[in-house]
Amino acid sequence: MQVETQEKRAEGAAPKQIRGHLRVEAILGAAGALFAEQGYDAVTMTEIAARSGTAIGSLYRFFPTKEILADALLRRYRDHIETELAALARDAQALSLDAFADAFVDHALAWAPDRAAALVLIEARSVGAGQREQFRDALREGLAQAIARINPRLPAAAAAAKARALQLIFKIAAANAGESAEVLAEMRALARLFLRERVAGEG
Amino acid sequence: MQVETQEKRAEGAAPKQIRGHLRVEAILGAAGALFAEQGYDAVTMTEIAARSGTAIGSLYRFFPTKEILADALLRRYRDHIETELAALARDAQALSLDAFADAFVDHALAWAPDRAAALVLIEARSVGAGQREQFRDALREGLAQAIARINPRLPAAAAAAKARALQLIFKIAAANAGESAEVLAEMRALARLFLRERVAGEG
Amino acid sequence: MQVETQEKRAEGAAPKQIRGHLRVEAILGAAGALFAEQGYDAVTMTEIAARSGTAIGSLYRFFPTKEILADALLRRYRDHIETELAALARDAQALSLDAFADAFVDHALAWAPDRAAALVLIEARSVGAGQREQFRDALREGLAQAIARINPRLPAAAAAAKARALQLIFKIAAANAGESAEVLAEMRALARLFLRERVAGEG
Amino acid sequence: MQVETQEKRAEGAAPKQIRGHLRVEAILGAAGALFAEQGYDAVTMTEIAARSGTAIGSLYRFFPTKEILADALLRRYRDHIETELAALARDAQALSLDAFADAFVDHALAWAPDRAAALVLIEARSVGAGQREQFRDALREGLAQAIARINPRLPAAAAAAKARALQLIFKIAAANAGESAEVLAEMRALARLFLRERVAGEG
DNA sequence: CATGAATGAGTATTCATTCAT
DNA sequence: TATGAATGAATACTCATTCAT
Numbered sequence A, B, C, D: 001m002q003v004e005t006q007e008k009r010a011e012g013a014a015p016k017q018i019r020g021h022l023r024v025e026a027i028l029g030a031a032g033a034l035f036a037e038q039g040y041d042a043v044t045m046t047e048i049a050a051r052s053g054t055a056i057g058s059l060y061r062f063f064p065t066k067e068i069l070a071d072a073l074l075r076r077y078r079d080h081i082e083t084e085l086a087a088l089a090r091d092a093q094a095l096s097l098d099a100f101a102d103a104f105v106d107h108a109l110a111w112a113p114d115r116a117a118a119l120v121l122i123e124a125r126s127v128g129a130g131q132r133e134q135f136r137d138a139l140r141e142g143l144a145q146a147i148a149r150i151n152p153r154l155p156a157a158a159a160a161a162k163a164r165a166l167q168l169i170f171k172i173a174a175a176n177a178g179e180s181a182e183v184l185a186e187m188r189a190l191a192r193l194f195l196r197e198r199v200a201g202e203g
Numbered sequence E: 001c002a003t004g005a006a007t008g009a010g011t012a013t014t015c016a017t018t019c020a021t
Numbered sequence F: 001t002a003t004g005a006a007t008g009a010a011t012a013c014t015c016a017t018t019c020a021t
Helices: A013-038 A045-051 A056-062 A066-091 A097-110 A112-123 A129-150 A156-175 A181-200 B014-038 B045-051 B056-062 B066-092 B097-110 B112-123 B129-150 B156-175 B181-200 C013-038 C045-051 C056-062 C066-091 C097-110 C112-123 C129-150 C156-175 C181-200 D014-038 D045-051 D056-062 D066-091 D097-110 D112-123 D129-150 D156-175 D181-200
Strands: none
Touching (some): A013 A045, A013 A066, A066 A112, A066 A129, A097 A129, A097 A181, A112 A129, A156 A181, A181 B156, B014 B056, B014 B066, B014 B112, B045 B056, B045 B066, B066 B097, B066 B112, B097 B156, B112 B129, B129 B156, B156 B181, C013 C112, C045 C066, C066 C097, C097 C129, C097 C156, C156 C181, C156 D181, D014 D112, D045 D066, D066 D097, D066 D112, D156 D181
């Protein structure tokens, strides 16, 4: 809405659009980094404007509210994760269990830089609760599909509980991407264990 | 530090000391509850004063800064967890592996109410970073001792990595104490799996 | 509410109350003058604080909102006018028609300094509509009573219309208190004419 | 001043010129309506631009300042009233006193819709004070001429004072055009009384 | 020592105005 | 010349902290 996406002809108008696009990117990037560093409340709009090289008035032209900005950021993170998890689910059958577990953890880790801001935003009490749920649901949904692929015999309720547990593992992995190799190895081992014993081995 | 008021037993003077103690308790209690409810930044000193029945001026006599108050709270949480984990480590040998895993998860869950505020504070970027590390170290230390009791053959480095992983499981469990019974069951199963396969079964 | 009026004992607490009272007076005075000079929207809270020698934070302690401040000012003006009009109505019978007309205009003129701010506030689109009506009703009510005293034979509907017209004359007089003596004389003459021909001479 | 675009009739070029004229009309119309609805300060230049279908940049080409725009609007209102009052003065001799009084009040009432914005602007302290006086002078001048026609024997000073008083009646009538029929009737009666007793009957 | 009124720097947000396209 | 994105000073309001009583 505030992001102007409909592409016009090409020549004269395009630069304006492109510039706007870049500006939005810069803002979201700066905001993401700052939120990850300091938490939602501690970051000021002025700070975001400065870090993204935007005038405060322009910042407000794109995002009329701090909360709207946070929402946009969260929505973008959600889109990312949705597409990535869909791909993961698609591959679930083709991969061995352990390979899937590794891919799963790799995914969580790879996404981690972005994820930091997403986690902060999801935890922030001040941010619209709706977003939070949608985000969690998106993640859970992707995981549930992957689990269904791995063990189709699992009843829905059990699959849901396992998806939820897997989600927690995902969350941990993402939140601790900076750990030492040994700890990350334990993380992977944990994912493998869980998938082998608690997902594939039941029903 | 600035709150320590060692109780004397002189009848006349005592009440003042005792009252001071109670006051500090009330403040920390109110602050903990409020932080857990609203997050660190959203809570105002005035609110804490009101909820604890303290005059704002008195609140500042005990805790000259919002951050110092948060630190005190965190330190107290750390003390709690340290003594409890020490007890857990002490029992480690006496319990079966699975019993230990269950006790471990139970601990995390039981402590959850307090933990909420502690998590909020640890996550809050505005709060002194030092505390965070001390808190994590306290938890890690307790777990490392427990692991050492369970499998004394593990080299120190491996034990540390496993303690770290166990800590993450602890964190997950505590942060998700409100989950459904099924999910909590998965949590317990995960803890058992981890201890059995990754801790006891190695070295 | 925000004005702290309940008198406590006398000694220790009194000064605090008195100071608070003075502060409120200073604020309302400054606000009234500024509103009269520049209009409601053009006046800033910072300006009011500066002119009344109050810190901005203190200003907000007493009046949490610009609108609440305007309301308080309006209420006070309303109280003034209510008591004064009540007195006028009480005297209506004892005075000759012309003497009453003169007293009426004198009232409007004498009150004029305060009135300027009141008029501005009543006209201001941004100020709570409720106040506006209450203010007008208070004035109208006082005038209706005076008219009833002057000519008890007038049916209620007619009396109301005349009260409304008288109110408009009052408004004009007050809003133009700075005019030349000749113009004010015309004003008085107009009031006399109206009362004699349109109020006393009917029914 | 900066808005004058005299229309040429050269076919090809004309549209642009005409459009400029229409544009100015549209802007002033939108501004008048908005000012009347919301008051001077509350209306934004962007709003005026939008309501008049003008780009904000073009709006500023015609009226480099919000205040200049208000001035232009006021000047136009003044022109209206000047020509209308001139006509009224011209008719003064041909009409009976009462007929003149009625025509006078009718004028005030009929003009009311436009007047709303004019009143708002005149009252707005933020708008150039000069305009205000010019506006009042224009009105006063027209009334003085009418009075001179009605009663040529009146000395200039007295005529001026009466013109001023008549102006106040005009102002009231215009400002209260929405009143009930009864109140408007009182208004007319007041005008008749004033003209008969205070204008025609003196000197 | 306790109290709570007073302080003012800091925050999100608006809007008149400018200027590159 | 027309356009509307960009600018930043200004505004209402909050809250950690101080200090007179």
